[in-house]
Amino acid sequence: MTKGQAQAKISEAVSKFEIEFMGRGPKQIRTLIIQDLIIVRLKGFLSQSEQKLADNSQGVELLKKIRVMLFESARNYLEVLIKEVVDVHIISTHSDVSTKTGEKIIVITVAENLEDRFDK
Known part of the structure; x- marks a missing residue:
């Protein structure tokens, strides 16, 4: 497997996770593997109601708390x-x-340099 293929498969896995556990998938997703780090950037994943909630500081705080709780409860998956x-x-x-x-x-930290594993 190449690095690009692994990054694409990780993006698919994270998108699946977001749909199943957070309620909707992102509009865009990009994954980067850099040595022992996997970095995933999701764009456009907030629902319209979440965007509306984020209009004020109390809503932002509530939204972040809910998202953190949901993520933490499903992190193992x-x-x-x-x-x-x-x-x-x-x-x-x-x-x-x-x-x-x-x-x-x-951001996911892993136990070894993943870049050493991929086909060049």
Whole structure:
């Protein structure tokens, strides 16, 4: 498998996760593998009601809390999906949402340099 193929499969897995556990998938998704990091950037994943909720600071705080709780409750499933693609121990998974841009970033730290594994 090439690096590009692995990145595409991770994007598919994260999109599946977002649809199943967060209620909807992103409009765009991009995955980068950089040594022992997997970085996933999702755009356009907030629903219209979430965008409306983010119009004020209390709504932003509530939205972020809900998204964090949902993500944390399903993190193990996401890690299983990622491990099926890269077959490496996952050390940690981090996520943050920007209500300003409607983007989400997921950073996954793994136990080895993934770039060494791919066909050149």
